[in-house]
Amino acid sequence: MRLFSRIIFSNPVLGLLLTLVIFVASQVGCPPLQVLDQQIFDQLIALRKPANSDNLVMVAIDLKSRQQLGDTPWSRHQLAKLLNAVEEQHPAAIGLISPLSFASSDPTADQELIANARNLVVRVEDLQGISAGNTPYFKSHSLPRITQLPTARELLLNQQNPLRRYLSQPPSPLLLPPLRGLQDRALAGPLILHPDKDGVLRRLPLLVPWQDRLVPSLPLQLILMTTGERLQDLSYGPLEFPGRLSLGKLRLDLGPGYQLLLDRSGRAPAFQAISASDLLQQKVPPRTLRNRIVLIGESDAQAQPAGRLGALEAATLATISLLNGTPLHQPAWGWLLESLVLLYFGLFCFLLLPRLSTRFGLLSLLFFLLTWVIGAAATLVISGLWLQVAPAIVLSLLGFLLVHYKKLRHNLTTSVAESDKMLGRSFQEQGMLDLALDRYLRCPPGYRGMKELLYSLGLDFERKRMPHKALTVYLHLQKAGSFRDLKQRIRQLRDNVQTLVMPAANGTMVISKSGEKPMLGRYRIEKVLGQGAMGTVYQGVDPKINRQVAIKTLAYEQIDPTELDDVKERFFREAEAAGRLNHPNIVTVYDVGEEADLAYMAMELLDGTDLSQYCSKKNRLSARKILELGAQIAGALDYAHHHDVVHRDIKPANIMLGKNGQVKVADFGVARMVSSSKTETGIILGTPSYMSPEQVAGKRVDGRSDLFSLGVVFYELFSGAKPFVGENLTALMYNISNAKYPDLQDICPDLPDDCCRMVDKLLSKSASRRYKSADLLQRELFDLLDTMEGR
Secondary structure, three states, rough: OHHHHHHHHHHHHHHHHHHHHHHHHHHHOOOOHHHHHHHHHHHHHOOOOOOOEEEEEEEEEEEHHHHHHOOOOOOHHHHHHHHHHHHOOOOOOEEEEEOOOOOOHHHHHHHHHOOOOOOEEEOOOOOOOOOOOHHHHHHOOEEEEEOOOOOOOHHHHOOOOOOOHHHHOOOOOOOOOOOOOOOOOOEEEOOOOOOOOOOOOOEEEOOOEEEEEEEHHHHHHHHHHHHHHHHHHHOOOOOOEEEEOOOOOOEEEEOOOOEEEEEOOOOOOOEEEEEEHHOOOOOOOOOOOOOOEEEEEEEEOOOOOOOOOHHHHHHHHHHHHHHHHOOOOOOOOOHHHHHHHHHHHHHHHHHEEEEEEEEHHHHHHHHHHHHHHHOOOOOOOOHHHHOHHHHHHHHHHHHHHHHHHHHHHHHHHHHHHHHHHHHHHHHOOOHHHHHHHHOOOOOOOOOHHHHHHHHHHHHHHOOOOOOHHHHHHHHHOOOOOOOOOOOOOOOOHOOOOOEEEEOOOOOOOOOOOOOOOOHHHHHHHEEEEOOOOEEEEEEEEEEOEHHHHHHHEEEEOOOOHHHHHHHHHHHHHHHHHHHHHOOOOEEOOEEEEEEEEEEEHHHHEOEEHHHHHHHHHOOOHHHHHHHHHHHHHHHHHHHHHHHOOOOOOOHHHHHEEEOOOOEOOOOOOOOOOOOOOOOOOOOOOOOOHHOOOOHOOOOOOOHHHHHHHHHHHHHHHHHHOOOOOOOOOOHHHHHHOOOOOOOOHHHOOOOOOOHHHHHHHHOOOOOHHHOOOOOOHHHHHHHHHHHHHHH
């Protein structure tokens, strides 16, 4: 049941159902959608240019006429006088909108009205209870109704909505009153006014069903009379479906029920109106109505062309649309485009929107929605094609709200888990692993980010020699499915295998013979290489790329808590300094990180030894070899100095000689950026025997300090002895700053004089007397090598 509920309420299924519901609602004429679309339609057609109405004049029985000539309804006699005044100007056709269905008190008035009827179309109304029966007039002035409905396939081939066959309801037949006396002199045409649900009249049927016949409306009768076309030549289709009426040059695309959209374009009336009182009082120029269609009827002062139209205004607008031959209409293929747009917005809302942030998702949705609305609006304003935009707007709004309601609900249900996760993470970072475990066990193991946190907590417990707690963590994590090497770790812990020991004596990890090798970050520890200036150095492997690395560690528990921050700063300063350097004679730093109670740095693993073993008299290198190594060291220092990094601890132990003869300068552990604003006056960093005088004095140093230290290394490599010694640290520092070292020429009489002068220059007490840069020293070394080859 839960699986079924999850499927039904998933975003794709929910989106498909909502899209389908809105599509069906738009096809069956759901009132909210219709009202919204109609309001948009009214606003947009006001932007259109009004249709040309030069061939039509409206004679209105307006407020002025009623005040001067009497209130409506006017008598037959008064109407006859008005018709006579119109006939005198020889119009092309006359449409009488004023109703004639009421009884006349003057029998001669009907005869007078009939006598003035020429090219006249009289309005007939739907009068409930008055049956036309077998009136010969309507039999001869109507068309047979098409009863055979098209198939869904035929509708689809004609780009029409095949659902119309099942959704459309046939209009009810109308009851038309019989006309007495006018049949031989005038035509009759119904004028059916059915406003929309908001009270606004937007459509007018051109063919009205009567029994099994179709009667042409008053506007259509006027066009037939004006153009001379025969009603029988009219081409039409079934009443229930939108289609096209064709008659001569007239091509009209209509909605179901032969409904014509009234073209209320523009903000002002689109027709010429004349007051009936002005016409009867001969205030109208004599040729105003000549060869024009004239419509006569009552005009309500409350009615506006852009609002609630009266019968006269509606008939006038319909006649103008028929005269121009390009009425507004909803295209038959519009349903297909609207359906594709609905599908697009449904897919966007329920597939893409959940993956976007609220702000970006809303902006994206508004962009696409505005694109569709503006495109549909331009189509209506420019081409007169009405496309529904309300379904897409409603779908987008509901889709956005529904998707983000689900997001909000999810956020509310996971707020407690998020709080426990963050609190547990804080405890873990502070080393309070038991409190972190308590918080993590309250969170679902599959919650976002919990797998990584639980796994790292298990590793922390293993490193702390707490296998039972680590097993508790892993078993909780296993509820969320497989993860990395989780099964292997659970199996090893159940077998009580110790994988990590952390003795408090020296902070060095001891690798168990029977267990899995410990991990630092992503690196697997293989063996201990030795002790560095700041901590233990291990040989490790990066399992992802199977690369051997040297891992230098800094165990926090071996450091005085008051000095921990400063030591950590120095350690990560080394990473910062070394990470900026990329030179073949400088050890490459790959990675730096912090885990549990130690920091680590992964760097290039070197295959070779340092130069300290060549500093004894029994194991000295040749002068030529020393110069070659010195040139490589000078090149490395020149590169570092150009990147504003001073090593500050150049000594034989920090210079590695590989088996391939390549030198690597290592351990920038006390290096600092020259551009740093922090001064370290009074703080002595480095190995005492190799310090420069300015280091001993605690002054700010530059690259020339490294050259002094390199001079000490040269002296020791050439002679097998250090230039400066002392019984204690104070004496040593005094000798470095003030004493003269033994002459290298006396110790090594076979050493070329140029080599001795080079070392003397490097060991100058004043930094200004040394080489100005490591680059100049490297050039000097190359010259010495060339000189030795020439001998």
